[in-house]
Amino acid sequence: xxxxxxxxxxxxxxxxxxxxxxxxxxxxxxxxxxxxxxxxxxxxxxxxxxxxxxxxxxxxxxxxxxxxxxxxxxxxxxxxxxxxxxxxxxxxxxxxxxxxxxxxxxxxxxxxxxxxxxxxxxxxxxxxxxxxxxxxxxxxxxxxxxxxxxxxxxxxxxxxxxxxxxxxxxxxxxxxxxxxxxxxxxxxxxxxxxxxxxxxxxxxxxxxxxxxxxxxxxxxxxxxxxxxxxxxxxxxxxxxxxxxxxxxxxxxxxxxxxxxxxxxxxxxxxxxxxxxxxxxxxxxxxxxxxxxxxxxxxxxxxxxxxxxxxxxxxxxxxxxxxxxxxxxxxxxxxxxxxxxxxxxxxxxxxxxxxxxxxxxxxxxxxxxxxxxxxxxxxxxxxxxxxxxxxxxxxxxxxxxxxxxxxxxxxxxxxxxxxxxxxxxxxxxxxxxxxxxxxxxxxxxxxxxxxxxxxxxxxxxxxxxxxxxxxxxxxxxxxxxxxxxxxxxxxxxxxxxxxxxxxxxxxxxxxxxxxxxxxxxxxxxxxxxxxxxxxxxxxxxxxxxxxxxxxxxxxxxxxxxxxxxxxxxxxxxxxxxxxxxxxxxxxxxxxxxxxxxxxxxxxxxxxxxxxxxxxx
Amino acid sequence: xxxxxxxxxxxxxxxxxxxxxxxxxxxxxxxxxxxxxxxxxxxxxxxxxxxxxxxxxxxxxxxxxxxxxxxxxxxxxxxxxxxxxxxxxxxxxxxxxxxxxxxxxxxxxxxxxxxxxxxxxxxxxxxxxxxxxxxxxxxxxxxxxxxxxxxxxxxxxxxxxxxxxxxxxxxxxxxxxxxxxxxxxxxxxxxxxxxxxxxxxxxxxxxxxxxxxxxxxxxxxxxxxxxxxxxxxxxxxxxxxxxxxxxxxxxxxxxxxxxxxxxxxxxxxxxxxxxxxxxxxxxxxxxxxxxxxxxxxxxxxxxxxxxxxxxxxxxxxxxxxxxxxxxxxxxxxxxxxxxxxxxxxxxxxxxx
Ligand code: SF4
Numbered sequence: 001x002x003x004x005x006x007x008x009x010x011x012x013x014x015x016x017x018x019x020x021x022x023x024x025x026x027x028x029x030x031x032x033x034x035x036x037x038x039x040x041x042x043x044x045x046x047x048x049x050x051x052x053x054x055x056x057x058x059x060x061x062x063x064x065x066x067x068x069x070x071x072x073x074x075x076x077x078x079x080x081x082x083x084x085x086x087x088x089x090x091x092x093x094x095x096x097x098x099x100x101x102x103x104x105x106x107x108x109x110x111x112x113x114x115x116x117x118x119x120x121x122x123x124x125x126x127x128x129x130x131x132x133x134x135x136x137x138x139x140x141x142x143x144x145x146x147x148x149x150x151x152x153x154x155x156x157x158x159x160x161x162x163x164x165x166x167x168x169x170x171x172x173x174x175x176x177x178x179x180x181x182x183x184x185x186x187x188x189x190x191x192x193x194x195x196x197x198x199x200x201x202x203x204x205x206x207x208x209x210x211x212x213x214x215x216x217x218x219x220x221x222x223x224x225x226x227x228x229x230x231x232x233x234x235x236x237x238x239x240x241x242x243x244x245x246x247x248x249x250x251x252x253x254x255x256x257x258x259x260x261x262x263x264x265x266x267x268x269x270x271x272x273x274x275x276x277x278x279x280x281x282x283x284x285x286x287x288x289x290x291x292x293x294x295x296x297x298x299x300x301x302x303x304x305x306x307x308x309x310x311x312x313x314x315x316x317x318x319x320x321x322x323x324x325x326x327x328x329x330x331x332x333x334x335x336x337x338x339x340x341x342x343x344x345x346x347x348x349x350x351x352x353x354x355x356x357x358x359x360x361x362x363x364x365x366x367x368x369x370x371x372x373x374x375x376x377x378x379x380x381x382x383x384x385x386x387x388x389x390x391x392x393x394x395x396x397x398x399x400x401x402x403x404x405x406x407x408x409x410x411x412x413x414x415x416x417x418x419x420x421x422x423x424x425x426x427x428x429x430x431x432x433x434x435x436x437x438x439x440x441x442x443x444x445x446x447x448x449x450x451x452x453x454x455x456x457x458x459x460x461x462x463x464x465x466x467x468x469x470x471x472x473x474x475x476x477x478x479x480x481x482x483x484x485x486x487x488x489x490x491x492x493x494x495x496x497x498x499x500x501x502x503x504x505x506x507x508x509x510x511x512x513x514x515x516x517x518x519x520x521x522x523x524x525x526x527x528x529x530x531x532x533x534x535x536x537x538x539x540x541x542x543x544x545x546x547x548x549x550x551x552x553x554x555x556x557x558x559x560x561x562x563x564x565x566x567x568x569x570x571x572x573x574x575x576x577x578x579x580x581x582x583x584x585x586x587x588x589x590x591x592x593x594x595x596x597x598x599x600x601x602x603x604x605x606x607x608x609x610x611x612x613x614x615x
Numbered sequence: 616x617x618x619x620x621x622x623x624x625x626x627x628x629x630x631x632x633x634x635x636x637x638x639x640x641x642x643x644x645x646x647x648x649x650x651x652x653x654x655x656x657x658x659x660x661x662x663x664x665x666x667x668x669x670x671x672x673x674x675x676x677x678x679x680x681x682x683x684x685x686x687x688x689x690x691x692x693x694x695x696x697x698x699x700x701x702x703x704x705x706x707x708x709x710x711x712x713x714x715x716x717x718x719x720x721x722x723x724x725x726x727x728x729x730x731x732x733x734x735x736x737x738x739x740x741x742x743x744x745x746x747x748x749x750x751x752x753x754x755x756x757x758x759x760x761x762x763x764x765x766x767x768x769x770x771x772x773x774x775x776x777x778x779x780x781x782x783x784x785x786x787x788x789x790x791x792x793x794x795x796x797x798x799x800x801x802x803x804x805x806x807x808x809x810x811x812x813x814x815x816x817x818x819x820x821x822x823x824x825x826x827x828x829x830x831x832x833x834x835x836x837x838x839x840x841x842x843x844x845x846x847x848x849x850x851x852x853x854x855x856x857x858x859x860x861x862x863x864x865x866x867x868x869x870x871x872x873x874x875x876x877x878x879x880x881x882x883x884x885x886x887x888x889x890x891x892x893x894x895x896x897x898x899x900x901x902x903x904x905x906x907x908x909x910x911x912x913x914x915x916x917x918x919x920x921x922x923x924x925x926x927x928x929x930x931x932x933x934x935x936x937x938x939x940x941x942x943x944x945x946x947x948x949x950x951x952x953x954x955x956x957x958x959x960x961x962x963x964x965x966x967x
Pocket of ligand 1: 646
């Protein structure tokens with residue numbers, strides 16, 4: 001029977017299995033093919049915290065969610081329409097992420113006695129009617145895969161490893177996707193090294209597809225048309241990859257070589273890995289002995305004239321605090337990347353949170369102002385990292401760039417720019433001087449209050465700088481009380497003056513005045529954007545503005561905020577931006593908070609809108 | 616492209632002026648306590664500078680925190696007075712990105728062996744080509760007199776009123792343990808020897824550690840008197856030189872002999888022991904350097920050994936920054952991508 005494909009505007013699929021089941025690869029293959037078909041999409045991987053948690057247990061479950069559609073897509077999806085469960089533990093861990101009435105595709109081999117007991121099920125959930133609210137389609141993926149490969153001559157272990165390809169084939173059939181991109185991927189990955197593995201994977205992929213077509217276990221088949229998004233050439237990108245490219249692009253565009261000092265930490269390490277691969281762009285990476293050395297080497301590199309960047313997550317940023325203060329005193333350009341995760345302390349290393357905003361803005365001894373910017377989506381990490389570099393270099397000031405685990409690991413299509421279209425970065429080094437010239441003043445300032453970047457090896461610029469309070473212009477040590485007050489205010493003014501060189505705040509959606517404004521920063525953008533969009537279609541008078549610049553704020557922010565009766569600030573923390581806004585603008589902004597290591601769902605935000613506007 | 620930006624301002628090939636030592640003194644007033652050993656060290660570093668044959672602006676002094684770390688302010692070169700313990704890491708970042716510079720780290724015993732211990736061992740492990748001058752005064756001076764990680768057990772200080780129960784580090788043994796390639800010791804009160812060690816440290820390609828015994832007149836006066844006092848120095852200080860026998864004592868009357876791996880003090884001349892029987896100093900021998908660095912602090916041995924001064928160990932090993940820069944140069948020379956290629960990536964699709 002040939003099923004007619006039913007059109008759908010958007011779908012969320014969650015692939016879940018044991019860490020060894022290859023669900024991340026399956027998800028990313030499905031993502032690439034879906035992207036190539038022109039759907040808009042957003043993805044999010046959900047890794048276990050342990051590298052090798054015991055197989056078959058709930059702790060060892062790894063999941064990957066993709067939300068794709070013919071509509072613009074801004075989040076990885078609230079709840080899944082389809083849950084692929086490779087074993088009992090995967091079902092147990094992910095069932096709450098499935099919509100009522102959603103489809104479960106279960107591998108029965110993962111629901112044998114051993115797996116059930118590892119997942120702590122007394123009875124097999126596939127058989128006790130407990131899933132009655134959902135559609136369940138079950139088949140023995142392991143057996144079908146070994147059938148498919150019985151003549152391959154591969155070991156049972158290698159055969160079992162190919163079972164994720166069977167599932168991928170089934171889903172390609174179910175959502176009417178071509179096999180070709182994944183076939184090419186497999187050939188590229190294994191073709192030379194292990195042609196027999198490549199052939200086996202391709203065969204299983206095909207057999208999975210045919211299984212979907214030939215058996216009658218599916219009653220419907222779907223099609224998601226190409227999205228009507230901005231025309232152009234796209235690629236798929238994660239936030240951490242986009243950060244890497246933003247940093248390299250800033251280095252190339254400014255002509256200043258890039259140095260990245262870092263210590264391994266989840267979820268920021270991929271930035272170190274990514275940059276280490278780009279040495280041909282004159283990039284130097286340094287895996288330091290600790291977080292403090294990571295930023296200290298960065299300060300040394302900045303002193304020497306490099307575009308110096310360090311990256312970490314919250315615990316590492318805490319360790320870097322004193323050194324960031326030094327960089328602020330030295331007034332050197334520096335970018336500090338914080339891919340935030342759940343805190344405090346070790347917190348939730350693999351979960352996301354926005355709880356380091358206060359740390360970024362205020363978290364140093366003394367009054368140590370730095371610029372703070374935050375990305376709103378995986379692809380936006382490119383623009384924001386680039387902007388962080390531009391500000392650091394042009395203003396001779398340390399900049400904190402906030403990303404988070406959700407952005408760093410999440411992915412979306414990216415309408416990537418051309419080098420020629422990138423904003424230029426005008427950084428310059430101080431030129432050499434003759435012996436008889438006036439003594440060089442390292443803390444002389446320009447209109448931005450930036451001091452000259454005088455790098456070693458330039459004749460006549462010998463000077464000494466340090467963390468001790470200094471006199472303006474000469475940079476000489478000064479303990480004069482009036483000078484200290486002057487310098488504290490000057491450093492704050494220098495940070496504030498960055499506001500003269502950034503864009504004005506705009507309204508993302510809705511009117512620029514009215515009853516209700518949702519003000520977001522960071523990764524809450526996607527769910528709030530979607531929720532506001534949908535609520536407006538339903539006739540609710542709600543607007544949305546999103547902040548990239550958190551310190552200083554855009555100059556017109558106060559004007560915008562005062563145009564609304566109520567300002568609500570959704571954050572994945574216990575209320576941080578809301579305090580800054582109340583403090584700075586004396587308005588009764590309200591917090592809307594979630595602190596579960598997970599992003600807001602669209603429906604949570606919509607619920608909040610209804611609650612506020614239906615009163 | 617990036618290199619071109621440096622070249623807009625750098626004056627690396629300029630002729631080296633005929634410097635005098637005073638050309639390296641900055642216009643800042645030196646503010647150590649009168650009589651502090653730091654003064655002589657500053658003088659000897661300034662004396663050594665003209666002999667390096669490097670233009671002033673290509674030299675950088677990076678320090679941490681402590682009395683000694685004020686040092687960069689007094690040198691008319693590039694300088695950074697940073698934060699406690701971090702100078703080796705800051706200097707590493709500078710050296711990796713600017714390998715042509717001449718980089719010096721100024722640190723103290725608290726700075727390098729307590730708060731900055733991690734960076735101290737890792738910079739030596741990586742063997743970046745820079746010189747570390749460790750001013751060891753066995754006390755925290757700037758914070759007014761607490762015992763330090765090199766203070767001897769039993770020492771009464773503000774924080775140890777009943778005497779320290781803390782076992783001290785032997786800095787040179789730490790350095791050898793961290794695979795340092797140049798390990799040496801000097802003292803403030805022997806300026807000529809200090810000067811020669813500073814110059815040798817600079818010649819060595821790799822991390823050069825110079826531990827300098829420095830007298831803190833205020834909080835730990837005379838702690839090194841046995842070595843600095845002209846009367847006791849001959850029997851307490853053993854000056855080592857590569858290829859020469861280990862001789863010390865009044866009129867060079869004593870020597871050190873190795874019995875297997877056990878050092879022994881012997882009398883020369885009468886009694887039959889000749890120079891030929893003595894331990895000949897070999898800078899390249901790690902085992903001997905380890906014995907030399909440690910033999911004064913073995914409480915189990917009842918013999919009182921003199922303390923070694925000079926270059927205990929000096930070997931060649933590739934420098935970290937050369938490895939990094941060779942990889943980058945190789946990658947740049949094989950450059951196959953433009954920024955646009957990088958932004959485009961491997962897989963794209965077109966939305967019409
Ligand atoms: S306290 Fe000691 S080490 Fe510090 S300057 Fe005074 S004498 Fe020198």
